[in-house]
Amino acid sequence: MSRGIFPFMGGGITIEFEDLAKRFDMRVVFRSVSGRVAPGEVLAVTGPNGSGKSTLVTILCGLVRATRGRVLYREGSGEIPRESWRDHLGIVAPAMSLYEELDALENLRFFALVRGVDDAETRCRASLERVGLDPDRTTPVRGFSTGMHQRLKIAQAVLHDPQVLFLDEPGANLDPAGQDWLEKLVASERDAGKTIVLATNDLREMEWGTSRVALSG
Amino acid sequence: MWRYLAEAGAVFAKDMRTELRTRVAFNALGLFAITTLAAVSYTIGPYRIAEADRPYLLSALLWIVIFFAAMAGLDRSFVKEEDSHTAALLRLSARPLVVWGGKLLFNVVVLDLLMVILVPLYVVLMGFEVRSITGLVWILLAGGYTLAVTTTIVAAIIARASSRGALFSVLSLPLLLPLLIFVIQGTRAVAEGSAGGVISALRAVISLGGVMTLVSIVLFPAVWNE
Numbered sequence: 152m153s154r155g156i157f158p159f160m161g162g163g164i165t166i167e168f169e170d171l172a173k174r175f176d177m178r179v180v181f182r183s184v185s186g187r188v189a190p191g192e193v194l195a196v197t198g199p200n201g202s203g204k205s206t207l208v209t210i211l212c213g214l215v216r217a218t219r220g221r222v223l224y225r226e227g228s229g230e231i232p233r234e235s236w237r238d239h240l241g242i243v244a245p246a247m248s249l250y251e252e253l254d255a256l257e258n259l260r261f262f263a264l265v266r267g268v269d270d271a272e273t274r275c276r277a278s279l280e281r282v283g284l285d286p287d288r289t290t291p292v293r294g295f296s297t298g299m300h301q302r303l304k305i306a307q308a309v310l311h312d313p314q315v316l317f318l319d320e321p322g323a324n325l326d327p328a329g330q331d332w333l334e335k336l337v338a339s340e341r342d343a344g345k346t347i348v349l350a351t352n353d354l355r356e357m358e359w360g361t362s363r364v365a366l367s368g
Numbered sequence: 369m370w371r372y373l374a375e376a377g378a379v380f381a382k383d384m385r386t387e388l389r390t391r392v393a394f395n396a397l398g399l400f401a402i403t404t405l406a407a408v409s410y411t412i413g414p415y416r417i418a419e420a421d422r423p424y425l426l427s428a429l430l431w432i433v434i435f436f437a438a439m440a441g442l443d444r445s446f447v448k449e450e451d452s453h454t455a456a457l458l459r460l461s462a463r464p465l466v467v468w469g470g471k472l473l474f475n476v477v478v479l480d481l482l483m484v485i486l487v488p489l490y491v492v493l494m495g496f497e498v499r500s501i502t503g504l505v506w507i508l509l510a511g512g513y514t515l516a517v518t519t520t521i522v523a524a525i526i527a528r529a530s531s532r533g534a535l536f537s538v539l540s541l542p543l544l545l546p547l548l549i550f551v552i553q554g555t556r557a558v559a560e561g562s563a564g565g566v567i568s569a570l571r572a573v574i575s576l577g578g579v580m581t582l583v584s585i586v587l588f589p590a591v592w593n594e
Binding site (some may be wrong): 212216240248261266 | 385
Protein backbone atom coordinates (compact mmCIF):
# COMPACT_ATOMS: atom_id res chain seq x y z
CA MET A 152 0.00 0.00 0.00
CA SER A 153 1.51 3.32 -0.99
CA ARG A 154 1.19 6.04 1.61
CA GLY A 155 0.93 8.70 -1.10
CA ILE A 156 -2.03 7.14 -2.89
CA PHE A 157 -3.83 5.58 0.10
CA PRO A 158 -3.28 7.73 3.18
CA PHE A 159 -3.43 5.60 6.36
CA MET A 160 -7.08 5.05 7.22
CA GLY A 161 -6.87 2.53 10.10
CA GLY A 162 -6.79 3.13 13.89
CA GLY A 163 -3.14 3.52 14.68
CA ILE A 164 -1.67 5.44 17.58
CA THR A 165 -0.71 9.09 17.67
CA ILE A 166 1.90 10.20 20.19
CA GLU A 167 1.77 13.78 21.39
CA PHE A 168 4.30 15.30 23.73
CA GLU A 169 4.24 18.78 25.13
CA ASP A 170 6.77 20.96 26.92
CA LEU A 171 8.94 18.02 27.95
CA ALA A 172 11.95 18.69 30.14
CA LYS A 173 14.39 16.29 31.74
CA ARG A 174 16.95 16.93 34.42
CA PHE A 175 19.28 14.44 36.12
CA ASP A 176 20.21 16.00 39.48
CA MET A 177 21.51 19.43 38.48
CA ARG A 178 22.17 18.61 34.82
CA VAL A 179 19.46 19.77 32.43
CA VAL A 180 19.31 17.36 29.48
CA PHE A 181 16.67 19.26 27.51
CA ARG A 182 13.76 21.59 28.11
CA SER A 183 10.54 22.55 26.33
CA VAL A 184 10.50 19.78 23.74
CA SER A 185 7.15 19.29 22.00
CA GLY A 186 6.02 17.30 19.02
CA ARG A 187 3.54 14.88 17.53
CA VAL A 188 3.83 11.75 15.44
CA ALA A 189 0.83 10.12 13.79
CA PRO A 190 0.29 6.67 12.25
CA GLY A 191 2.23 6.32 8.99
CA GLU A 192 4.74 8.98 10.06
CA VAL A 193 8.38 8.79 11.10
CA LEU A 194 9.53 11.35 13.66
CA ALA A 195 13.30 11.79 13.43
CA VAL A 196 14.91 12.90 16.71
CA THR A 197 18.29 14.43 15.96
CA GLY A 198 21.00 16.25 17.85
CA PRO A 199 24.64 16.01 18.90
CA ASN A 200 25.94 13.41 21.35
CA GLY A 201 24.60 14.05 24.85
CA SER A 202 21.70 16.17 23.61
CA GLY A 203 19.18 13.72 25.08
CA LYS A 204 17.91 11.76 22.04
CA SER A 205 17.93 8.43 23.88
CA THR A 206 16.51 10.06 27.01
CA LEU A 207 13.63 11.48 24.97
CA VAL A 208 12.97 8.01 23.52
CA THR A 209 12.90 6.44 27.01
CA ILE A 210 10.43 9.13 28.12
CA LEU A 211 8.20 8.65 25.07
CA CYS A 212 8.09 4.87 25.56
CA GLY A 213 7.21 5.25 29.25
CA LEU A 214 10.40 3.87 30.74
CA VAL A 215 11.44 7.15 32.38
CA ARG A 216 9.29 10.03 33.63
CA ALA A 217 9.92 13.55 32.39
CA THR A 218 10.80 16.20 34.95
CA ARG A 219 8.14 18.38 33.35
CA GLY A 220 5.63 18.11 30.53
CA ARG A 221 3.37 15.30 29.36
CA VAL A 222 3.16 12.49 26.83
CA LEU A 223 -0.13 11.20 25.41
CA TYR A 224 -0.85 8.10 23.35
CA ARG A 225 -4.08 8.54 21.41
CA GLU A 226 -6.00 5.86 19.57
CA GLY A 227 -8.90 7.42 17.69
CA SER A 228 -10.44 9.86 20.15
CA GLY A 229 -9.44 7.86 23.22
CA GLU A 230 -6.30 8.10 25.32
CA ILE A 231 -4.28 4.96 26.12
CA PRO A 232 -3.32 4.74 29.82
CA ARG A 233 0.41 4.79 30.52
CA GLU A 234 0.43 1.28 32.03
CA SER A 235 -0.86 -0.11 28.69
CA TRP A 236 1.71 1.61 26.45
CA ARG A 237 3.95 -1.44 26.57
CA ASP A 238 1.28 -3.51 24.80
CA HIS A 239 1.52 -1.28 21.74
CA LEU A 240 5.23 -0.63 21.30
CA GLY A 241 8.43 -2.24 20.11
CA ILE A 242 11.86 -0.77 20.73
CA VAL A 243 15.46 -1.04 19.58
CA ALA A 244 17.99 0.89 21.67
CA PRO A 245 21.73 0.58 22.30
CA ALA A 246 21.23 0.51 26.08
CA MET A 247 18.73 -2.36 25.95
CA SER A 248 20.28 -5.80 25.65
CA LEU A 249 18.96 -9.25 24.94
CA TYR A 250 19.81 -12.35 26.97
CA GLU A 251 23.39 -13.30 26.11
CA GLU A 252 23.11 -16.87 27.42
CA LEU A 253 20.13 -17.70 25.18
CA ASP A 254 20.18 -18.25 21.43
CA ALA A 255 18.22 -16.06 19.00
CA LEU A 256 15.08 -18.23 18.90
CA GLU A 257 15.04 -18.67 22.70
CA ASN A 258 15.26 -14.89 23.12
CA LEU A 259 12.36 -14.23 20.76
CA ARG A 260 10.31 -17.10 22.20
CA PHE A 261 10.68 -15.55 25.66
CA PHE A 262 9.55 -12.10 24.51
CA ALA A 263 6.67 -13.63 22.53
CA LEU A 264 5.46 -15.59 25.56
CA VAL A 265 5.60 -12.68 28.04
CA ARG A 266 3.75 -10.54 25.50
CA GLY A 267 1.12 -13.23 25.01
CA VAL A 268 1.75 -13.47 21.25
CA ASP A 269 -0.42 -16.09 19.53
CA ASP A 270 1.34 -18.78 17.49
CA ALA A 271 4.64 -17.73 19.08
CA GLU A 272 6.87 -20.34 17.43
CA THR A 273 5.84 -19.46 13.86
CA ARG A 274 6.04 -15.72 14.55
CA CYS A 275 9.52 -16.02 16.10
CA ARG A 276 10.87 -18.01 13.16
CA ALA A 277 9.31 -15.62 10.63
CA SER A 278 10.69 -12.64 12.52
CA LEU A 279 14.23 -14.09 12.51
CA GLU A 280 14.02 -14.92 8.82
CA ARG A 281 12.78 -11.39 8.13
CA VAL A 282 15.99 -9.90 9.61
CA GLY A 283 18.22 -12.46 7.89
CA LEU A 284 19.06 -14.66 10.89
CA ASP A 285 18.89 -18.45 10.92
CA PRO A 286 16.22 -19.63 13.42
CA ASP A 287 17.93 -23.01 13.79
CA ARG A 288 21.29 -21.55 14.81
CA THR A 289 21.80 -22.50 18.46
CA THR A 290 24.78 -20.25 19.22
CA PRO A 291 24.15 -18.16 22.34
CA VAL A 292 23.75 -14.46 21.57
CA ARG A 293 27.08 -13.72 23.28
CA GLY A 294 28.73 -15.37 20.27
CA PHE A 295 26.98 -13.06 17.76
CA SER A 296 28.72 -10.29 15.85
CA THR A 297 27.54 -6.75 16.67
CA GLY A 298 25.64 -6.62 13.36
CA MET A 299 23.81 -9.89 14.13
CA HIS A 300 23.07 -8.56 17.59
CA GLN A 301 21.46 -5.50 16.05
CA ARG A 302 19.39 -7.58 13.63
CA LEU A 303 18.14 -9.70 16.53
CA LYS A 304 17.16 -6.58 18.48
CA ILE A 305 15.17 -5.41 15.46
CA ALA A 306 13.50 -8.84 15.16
CA GLN A 307 12.51 -8.58 18.83
CA ALA A 308 11.06 -5.10 18.28
CA VAL A 309 8.78 -6.10 15.38
CA LEU A 310 7.95 -9.60 16.68
CA HIS A 311 4.50 -8.75 18.07
CA ASP A 312 3.59 -6.41 15.20
CA PRO A 313 3.42 -3.30 17.45
CA GLN A 314 1.64 -0.15 16.35
CA VAL A 315 4.44 2.07 17.66
CA LEU A 316 8.14 1.55 16.93
CA PHE A 317 10.99 3.31 18.73
CA LEU A 318 14.25 2.99 16.84
CA ASP A 319 17.25 4.45 18.66
CA GLU A 320 20.27 4.32 16.32
CA PRO A 321 18.82 1.30 14.50
CA GLY A 322 21.53 1.22 11.84
CA ALA A 323 24.41 1.09 14.33
CA ASN A 324 26.77 -1.80 13.51
CA LEU A 325 24.90 -2.77 10.32
CA ASP A 326 26.86 -3.23 7.11
CA PRO A 327 25.75 -1.36 3.93
CA ALA A 328 23.51 -4.28 2.89
CA GLY A 329 22.00 -4.29 6.39
CA GLN A 330 21.35 -0.56 6.20
CA ASP A 331 19.57 -1.00 2.83
CA TRP A 332 17.47 -3.75 4.37
CA LEU A 333 16.71 -1.55 7.41
CA GLU A 334 15.58 1.29 5.16
CA LYS A 335 13.13 -1.05 3.43
CA LEU A 336 11.88 -2.35 6.78
CA VAL A 337 11.24 1.18 8.11
CA ALA A 338 9.47 2.09 4.87
CA SER A 339 7.27 -1.01 5.00
CA GLU A 340 6.38 -0.44 8.67
CA ARG A 341 5.60 3.23 7.92
CA ASP A 342 3.45 2.27 4.94
CA ALA A 343 1.62 -0.25 7.13
CA GLY A 344 0.51 2.67 9.30
CA LYS A 345 2.93 2.26 12.16
CA THR A 346 3.93 5.25 14.27
CA ILE A 347 7.72 5.44 14.24
CA VAL A 348 10.12 7.47 16.40
CA LEU A 349 13.68 7.34 15.09
CA ALA A 350 16.60 8.75 17.11
CA THR A 351 19.69 9.08 14.99
CA ASN A 352 22.79 11.02 14.05
CA ASP A 353 23.11 9.29 10.71
CA LEU A 354 22.40 11.62 7.78
CA ARG A 355 20.92 8.80 5.70
CA GLU A 356 18.54 7.71 8.50
CA MET A 357 17.48 11.32 9.10
CA GLU A 358 16.11 11.33 5.55
CA TRP A 359 13.60 8.63 6.50
CA GLY A 360 11.84 11.07 8.84
CA THR A 361 8.61 12.72 7.78
CA SER A 362 9.04 15.25 10.59
CA ARG A 363 11.89 16.16 12.88
CA VAL A 364 12.68 17.20 16.45
CA ALA A 365 16.16 18.68 16.77
CA LEU A 366 17.71 18.69 20.23
CA SER A 367 20.44 21.24 20.75
CA GLY A 368 22.25 19.74 23.74
CA MET B 369 -5.39 -16.35 35.17
CA TRP B 370 -4.03 -18.98 32.74
CA ARG B 371 -2.46 -16.22 30.67
CA TYR B 372 -0.79 -14.79 33.78
CA LEU B 373 0.57 -18.21 34.74
CA ALA B 374 1.89 -18.82 31.21
CA GLU B 375 3.66 -15.44 31.13
CA ALA B 376 5.12 -15.83 34.65
CA GLY B 377 6.14 -19.38 33.69
CA ALA B 378 8.04 -17.92 30.71
CA VAL B 379 9.99 -15.59 33.04
CA PHE B 380 10.74 -18.53 35.35
CA ALA B 381 11.83 -20.77 32.45
CA LYS B 382 14.07 -18.03 31.06
CA ASP B 383 15.71 -17.45 34.46
CA MET B 384 16.16 -21.17 35.03
CA ARG B 385 17.66 -21.68 31.55
CA THR B 386 20.14 -18.79 31.94
CA GLU B 387 20.98 -19.96 35.48
CA LEU B 388 21.68 -23.51 34.29
CA ARG B 389 24.07 -22.05 31.70
CA THR B 390 25.91 -19.67 34.07
CA ARG B 391 25.27 -21.26 37.50
CA VAL B 392 25.95 -17.96 39.30
CA ALA B 393 23.16 -18.29 41.91
CA PHE B 394 23.51 -22.09 42.20
CA ASN B 395 27.24 -21.77 42.88
CA ALA B 396 26.83 -18.90 45.35
CA LEU B 397 24.11 -20.66 47.37
CA GLY B 398 25.56 -24.15 47.11
CA LEU B 399 29.13 -23.22 47.98
CA PHE B 400 28.06 -21.09 50.93
CA ALA B 401 25.74 -23.80 52.28
CA ILE B 402 28.20 -26.66 51.87
CA THR B 403 31.14 -24.69 53.29
CA THR B 404 29.13 -23.57 56.32
CA LEU B 405 27.76 -27.07 56.88
CA ALA B 406 31.24 -28.58 56.63
CA ALA B 407 32.64 -26.02 59.10
CA VAL B 408 29.78 -26.49 61.57
CA SER B 409 29.82 -30.28 61.40
CA TYR B 410 33.63 -30.36 61.78
CA THR B 411 33.79 -28.01 64.76
CA ILE B 412 30.58 -29.01 66.55
CA GLY B 413 29.56 -32.32 65.02
CA PRO B 414 26.86 -34.60 66.42
CA TYR B 415 28.36 -35.20 69.87
CA ARG B 416 29.58 -31.86 71.24
CA ILE B 417 26.15 -30.55 72.18
CA ALA B 418 24.39 -31.78 75.32
CA GLU B 419 21.35 -33.95 74.59
CA ALA B 420 18.94 -31.45 76.17
CA ASP B 421 20.28 -28.53 74.09
CA ARG B 422 20.20 -30.34 70.76
CA PRO B 423 16.70 -29.42 69.55
CA TYR B 424 17.33 -25.70 70.26
CA LEU B 425 20.85 -25.38 68.92
CA LEU B 426 20.59 -27.67 65.90
CA SER B 427 17.33 -25.98 64.76
CA ALA B 428 18.93 -22.55 65.04
CA LEU B 429 22.09 -23.67 63.22
CA LEU B 430 20.08 -25.23 60.38
CA TRP B 431 18.18 -22.01 59.69
CA ILE B 432 21.29 -19.86 60.06
CA VAL B 433 22.92 -21.92 57.27
CA ILE B 434 19.78 -21.66 55.07
CA PHE B 435 19.35 -17.93 55.77
CA PHE B 436 22.91 -16.91 54.95
CA ALA B 437 23.00 -19.15 51.87
CA ALA B 438 19.84 -17.36 50.68
CA MET B 439 21.49 -13.99 51.33
CA ALA B 440 24.43 -15.11 49.18
CA GLY B 441 22.43 -15.76 46.01
CA LEU B 442 18.72 -14.95 45.97
CA ASP B 443 19.22 -11.35 44.84
CA ARG B 444 20.88 -12.53 41.61
CA SER B 445 17.80 -12.79 39.42
CA PHE B 446 17.06 -9.05 39.66
CA VAL B 447 20.63 -7.81 39.97
CA LYS B 448 21.62 -9.72 36.84
CA GLU B 449 18.81 -8.09 34.81
CA GLU B 450 20.15 -4.64 35.75
CA ASP B 451 23.84 -5.52 35.35
CA SER B 452 23.38 -7.06 31.91
CA HIS B 453 21.08 -4.21 30.73
CA THR B 454 18.15 -6.54 30.02
CA ALA B 455 15.85 -5.02 32.65
CA ALA B 456 14.64 -2.12 30.47
CA LEU B 457 13.45 -4.41 27.69
CA LEU B 458 11.82 -6.70 30.25
CA ARG B 459 10.00 -3.69 31.75
CA LEU B 460 8.68 -2.78 28.30
CA SER B 461 7.66 -6.34 27.44
CA ALA B 462 6.15 -7.96 30.54
CA ARG B 463 3.56 -6.82 33.05
CA PRO B 464 5.15 -6.08 36.47
CA LEU B 465 3.32 -8.84 38.33
CA VAL B 466 4.31 -11.36 35.65
CA VAL B 467 7.97 -10.49 36.32
CA TRP B 468 7.42 -10.72 40.08
CA GLY B 469 5.64 -14.07 39.79
CA GLY B 470 8.36 -15.57 37.57
CA LYS B 471 11.21 -14.32 39.76
CA LEU B 472 9.46 -15.50 42.93
CA LEU B 473 8.93 -18.96 41.45
CA PHE B 474 12.61 -19.07 40.47
CA ASN B 475 13.74 -18.13 44.00
CA VAL B 476 11.34 -20.67 45.58
CA VAL B 477 12.64 -23.47 43.32
CA VAL B 478 16.31 -22.55 43.91
CA LEU B 479 15.77 -22.44 47.68
CA ASP B 480 13.83 -25.71 47.66
CA LEU B 481 16.59 -27.40 45.63
CA LEU B 482 19.13 -26.11 48.14
CA MET B 483 17.10 -27.48 51.05
CA VAL B 484 16.59 -30.86 49.34
CA ILE B 485 20.38 -31.28 49.27
CA LEU B 486 21.30 -29.44 52.46
CA VAL B 487 18.77 -30.71 55.02
CA PRO B 488 19.41 -34.49 54.66
CA LEU B 489 23.17 -33.79 54.81
CA TYR B 490 22.64 -31.66 57.91
CA VAL B 491 20.49 -34.34 59.57
CA VAL B 492 23.16 -36.98 58.95
CA LEU B 493 26.29 -34.92 59.71
CA MET B 494 24.89 -33.21 62.80
CA GLY B 495 22.93 -36.19 64.13
CA PHE B 496 19.75 -34.08 64.11
CA GLU B 497 16.91 -36.28 65.32
CA VAL B 498 13.65 -35.59 63.47
CA ARG B 499 10.55 -36.99 65.15
CA SER B 500 8.10 -35.85 62.43
CA ILE B 501 9.34 -35.80 58.85
CA THR B 502 5.98 -34.46 57.65
CA GLY B 503 6.22 -31.61 60.14
CA LEU B 504 9.76 -30.79 59.03
CA VAL B 505 8.74 -30.81 55.35
CA TRP B 506 5.89 -28.39 56.06
CA ILE B 507 8.12 -26.07 58.10
CA LEU B 508 10.76 -26.12 55.34
CA LEU B 509 8.20 -25.49 52.58
CA ALA B 510 6.43 -22.65 54.41
CA GLY B 511 9.68 -21.16 55.70
CA GLY B 512 11.32 -21.46 52.29
CA TYR B 513 8.40 -19.74 50.55
CA THR B 514 8.33 -16.87 53.06
CA LEU B 515 12.10 -16.47 52.83
CA ALA B 516 11.86 -16.41 49.00
CA VAL B 517 8.93 -13.97 48.82
CA THR B 518 10.68 -11.55 51.19
CA THR B 519 14.06 -11.73 49.46
CA THR B 520 12.39 -11.33 46.04
CA ILE B 521 10.86 -7.92 46.87
CA VAL B 522 14.03 -6.78 48.66
CA ALA B 523 16.15 -7.88 45.67
CA ALA B 524 13.88 -5.84 43.36
CA ILE B 525 14.35 -2.79 45.60
CA ILE B 526 18.15 -3.01 45.81
CA ALA B 527 18.78 -4.05 42.18
CA ARG B 528 18.67 -0.46 40.94
CA ALA B 529 20.75 0.97 43.80
CA SER B 530 24.19 2.16 42.71
CA SER B 531 26.00 0.83 45.81
CA ARG B 532 24.32 -2.48 46.58
CA GLY B 533 27.07 -4.02 48.73
CA ALA B 534 25.53 -5.37 51.90
CA LEU B 535 22.22 -3.60 51.21
CA PHE B 536 20.43 -6.88 50.43
CA SER B 537 21.28 -8.45 53.82
CA VAL B 538 20.79 -5.19 55.72
CA LEU B 539 17.28 -4.63 54.30
CA SER B 540 16.29 -8.31 54.51
CA LEU B 541 17.36 -8.95 58.09
CA PRO B 542 14.69 -6.89 59.92
CA LEU B 543 11.99 -8.33 57.64
CA LEU B 544 13.21 -11.89 58.10
CA LEU B 545 13.97 -11.83 61.82
CA PRO B 546 10.38 -12.77 62.88
CA LEU B 547 10.39 -15.53 60.26
CA LEU B 548 13.68 -16.92 61.58
CA ILE B 549 12.31 -17.00 65.13
CA PHE B 550 9.14 -18.87 64.05
CA VAL B 551 10.87 -21.40 61.77
CA ILE B 552 13.47 -22.15 64.46
CA GLN B 553 10.65 -22.70 66.99
CA GLY B 554 8.85 -24.95 64.48
CA THR B 555 11.98 -26.98 63.70
CA ARG B 556 12.66 -27.37 67.41
CA ALA B 557 9.08 -28.63 67.87
CA VAL B 558 9.72 -31.14 65.06
CA ALA B 559 12.81 -32.40 66.92
CA GLU B 560 10.91 -32.61 70.19
CA GLY B 561 7.91 -34.30 68.59
CA SER B 562 5.52 -31.54 69.67
CA ALA B 563 2.67 -31.48 67.13
CA GLY B 564 1.10 -28.43 68.82
CA GLY B 565 4.39 -26.52 68.56
CA VAL B 566 4.72 -27.38 64.87
CA ILE B 567 1.16 -26.24 64.07
CA SER B 568 1.53 -23.03 66.03
CA ALA B 569 4.84 -22.19 64.27
CA LEU B 570 3.35 -23.12 60.87
CA ARG B 571 0.41 -20.74 61.45
CA ALA B 572 2.79 -17.89 62.21
CA VAL B 573 5.06 -18.64 59.22
CA ILE B 574 2.14 -18.99 56.78
CA SER B 575 0.66 -15.71 58.08
CA LEU B 576 3.99 -13.95 57.56
CA GLY B 577 4.25 -15.43 54.06
CA GLY B 578 0.72 -14.25 53.26
CA VAL B 579 1.43 -10.73 54.50
CA MET B 580 4.68 -10.52 52.52
CA THR B 581 2.91 -11.82 49.40
CA LEU B 582 0.21 -9.14 49.66
CA VAL B 583 2.76 -6.40 50.39
CA SER B 584 4.84 -7.53 47.39
CA ILE B 585 1.82 -7.56 45.05
CA VAL B 586 0.96 -4.00 46.07
CA LEU B 587 4.55 -2.67 46.11
CA PHE B 588 6.21 -4.44 43.21
CA PRO B 589 4.70 -2.50 40.26
CA ALA B 590 5.93 0.78 41.77
CA VAL B 591 9.34 -0.66 42.71
CA TRP B 592 9.81 -2.18 39.24
CA ASN B 593 8.57 0.72 37.13
CA GLU B 594 9.90 3.77 38.95
